[in-house]
Amino acid sequence: MPRVLLIEDDPSVREGVELGLRRRGHEVRTAATGEAGLAALGEFRPDLLLLDLMLPGMNGVQVCHRVRESSQLPIIMLTARGDDFDVVIGLEAGADDYIVKPARTEVIEARIRAVLRRIEEPGAGRPGVEFHGQLAVDRAGLTVAKAGERLALAPSELKLLLHLTAAPEQVFSRQQLLEHVWEHSYHGDARLVDACVRRLRNKIEDTPGEPRYIQTLRGFGYRFGPL
Amino acid sequence: MRTCTAPGAAAETKAETRRRRARRPRRRPFGLRTRLVLAFLLVAAVGCGTTAALTYRAARNAILEQTQNTAVSAFREQVQGLNTALPPSAESLRDQVLRIARQGKPRTWRVYAEYGSVRVSSTDRPTSSVITPELRARAHANAEAPHGSFQRVVKNGTPYLTMAVPALFHAFSAEDAARPTGLVLYAVMELDEEEANVEAMVTAARDGALPALAVALIPALIASRGVLRPVRELGIAAHNMGLGRLDTRIHAKGSDELSDLARTFNESAAELERSVAELRRAEARARRFASDVSHELRTPLAGMLAVTEVLDEDAAAGTLDSDTARAVRLVSAETGRLAVLVEDLMEISRFDARAAELHTDEVDAADCVRKTLQNRHWTDPASVVQDLAPGIRARLDPRRFDVVVANLVGNALRHGGAPVTVRVYEEGDHFVTEVADRGPGIHPDVLPHVFDRFYKADPARTRSAGSGLGLAITLENVRLHGGTVEAANHPEGGALFTVRMPL
Numbered sequence: 121m122p123r124v125l126l127i128e129d130d131p132s133v134r135e136g137v138e139l140g141l142r143r144r145g146h147e148v149r150t151a152a153t154g155e156a157g158l159a160a161l162g163e164f165r166p167d168l169l170l171l172d173l174m175l176p177g178m179n180g181v182q183v184c185h186r187v188r189e190s191s192q193l194p195i196i197m198l199t200a201r202g203d204d205f206d207v208v209i210g211l212e213a214g215a216d217d218y219i220v221k222p223a224r225t226e227v228i229e230a231r232i233r234a235v236l237r238r239i240e241e242p243g244a245g246r247p248g249v250e251f252h253g254q255l256a257v258d259r260a261g262l263t264v265a266k267a268g269e270r271l272a273l274a275p276s277e278l279k280l281l282l283h284l285t286a287a288p289e290q291v292f293s294r295q296q297l298l299e300h301v302w303e304h305s306y307h308g309d310a311r312l313v314d315a316c317v318r319r320l321r322n323k324i325e326d327t328p329g330e331p332r333y334i335q336t337l338r339g340f341g342y343r344f345g346p347l
Numbered sequence: 348m349r350t351c352t353a354p355g356a357a358a359e360t361k362a363e364t365r366r367r368r369a370r371r372p373r374r375r376p377f378g379l380r381t382r383l384v385l386a387f388l389l390v391a392a393v394g395c396g397t398t399a400a401l402t403y404r405a406a407r408n409a410i411l412e413q414t415q416n417t418a419v420s421a422f423r424e425q426v427q428g429l430n431t432a433l434p435p436s437a438e439s440l441r442d443q444v445l446r447i448a449r450q451g452k453p454r455t456w457r458v459y460a461e462y463g464s465v466r467v468s469s470t471d472r473p474t475s476s477v478i479t480p481e482l483r484a485r486a487h488a489n490a491e492a493p494h495g496s497f498q499r500v501v502k503n504g505t506p507y508l509t510m511a512v513p514a515l516f517h518a519f520s521a522e523d524a525a526r527p528t529g530l531v532l533y534a535v536m537e538l539d540e541e542e543a544n545v546e547a548m549v550t551a552a553r554d555g556a557l558p559a560l561a562v563a564l565i566p567a568l569i570a571s572r573g574v575l576r577p578v579r580e581l582g583i584a585a586h587n588m589g590l591g592r593l594d595t596r597i598h599a600k601g602s603d604e605l606s607d608l609a610r611t612f613n614e615s616a617a618e619l620e621r622s623v624a625e626l627r628r629a630e631a632r633a634r635r636f637a638s639d640v641s642h643e644l645r646t647p648l649a650g651m652l653a654v655t656e657v658l659d660e661d662a663a664a665g666t667l668d669s670d671t672a673r674a675v676r677l678v679s680a681e682t683g684r685l686a687v688l689v690e691d692l693m694e695i696s697r698f699d700a701r702a703a704e705l706h707t708d709e710v711d712a713a714d715c716v717r718k719t720l721q722n723r724h725w726t727d728p729a730s731v732v733q734d735l736a737p738g739i740r741a742r743l744d745p746r747r748f749d750v751v752v753a754n755l756v757g758n759a760l761r762h763g764g765a766p767v768t769v770r771v772y773e774e775g776d777h778f779v780t781e782v783a784d785r786g787p788g789i790h791p792d793v794l795p796h797v798f799d800r801f802y803k804a805d806p807a808r809t810r811s812a813g814s815g816l817g818l819a820i821t822l823e824n825v826r827l828h829g830g831t832v833e834a835a836n837h838p839e840g841g842a843l844f845t846v847r848m849p850l
Contacts, residue, residue, distance in 0.1 A: 130649070133649040136650030136653035137650070139657060143660075221645055222686050224655065225653050225654070228653070295710065295718075309746060310745070311706060339742075
């Protein structure tokens, strides 16, 4: 079962979520502060980080930045819904998804599984490595390289790129991407898609302002290419 | 069909209309300034005109009468001093006429004498065309008092004074009246000098009146400015107040009625500003309180909600005794309900604080509704009938639209009766979402309040399944899209909710 590190300052939430996840078979480690959480990372080696945004001292966004500097660990933010500003900042910092508090364990677990699930390729059975311009996408090894240099992509970024490159030049609406990449079956938040596209562009585009790989079609959505 | 528009939306529309009307500059062909200036000028013109006309008339009469009198009496004297034998010979008469002509007073005149068929004159023509038959008749008719008569004649633009004096036999006694001799002498004198004098007077009057009118313009402008400036300031100030700038004040000076008005306005504005500020503070306090309460509730709820499934599972597994299991289920259900209430409260407080944002996307309206129904498993055609026009693309916030549709359909299923019909169709530049149920409908007394917060249709049912905020949130979400939502009763029974949103 996945190992989850929960960083949350409120004891009741921390214990409640820990209890709920543990009952569902997860191995859970908790930390009350960002600093303690970062310290626990190396030792606990979790599969996923559940991160509260409002923390005393070092806040969730800073923790997120620090984790992303060195790792592709999946991160889900726990946030107060409607703190729209925080949501966007957290997503820009590199979180893969967010959960609005209060949430049932059922919901939390579903999101954890969705983020951790390996991409189910629409174009299965293709050769391992595809080349798109300077990008080399290895579907089997789940790695992406640009001009021979390996890119560190967060799970949501990798999933999004794999999904888009599986059908180059096909336009996907935000809602479609949300359903396929994040597995949100409800009318979710298009900001999740936009923020992820922005992060991905910063990593793969030559000039993020004039995207070549991931193009926007106003009013419709996004597509990969044509290059 | 009785229709009830959400009251807030209607008020907003009215306020918007009012504001638009106030913003439009009103151009009147005759503004207050024009009317004031015209009134001033009219008074000045009437004053100048009347004075000039009266002066002119009096002076003209004086000039003409003086000339006339002098001329008539001088001529009469000359005629009386006439010494000619009767019947006069043309020769001697001509000498007399020439003599009289030489002694014209105040100016030279032309003298004509007529006796029977004898016509002589001081000029080279025997008679003058200026002498009218009327004058001739008068000279002959006035036999009893033959003092002579005169007439002013204008010929070819030149004014003439014509006089006729009959020569009389002089009576030697006082009793005997003088008798006409039948000889009539006429004198014709040009009045062009007098005319020129009168002309000069008219010119003088006109030249005096025009500057007077021009001068009258200055006090007219000053007076109109004195009245208009405060009035205009008052207008601008009232407009600004209407736009919500309650700190607007007018500069009030002096002690006339207008400055009194300005002072009254300022006092009212200050009072209004105080009241509004107090209301705003109270409202802000209330909003902050609601928001704080929601936030404070959210944290313990987050912990509780995360473990309710543990409780539910244990209760369901039969490992607990029946009382504990019931208690556990109750706590679990209430926690879920509380979570919904807190979520709704937070959402409402965001609307109140105007912190709710719209994240629009261009989507297919029918698709959106279909997804909402699917995700909530409202797909049984016996309970929810879908009548969704395909191909309507609208710019909307899918998450908020989902809340709107889910609330309306959920309400219809809960309070109305199946089947619930959901229709989506295009209407002009709007798209309409209709949710109709087959229930008993909404009581007319309740209809205007369905969008109120925590409004309970049935006072006995103090707690319904929802939070009591669902329709209020629906209304806010629709408004955020610039749309309207209406509640009504369908003529065939059941409630009908209609959402109109711009495409």
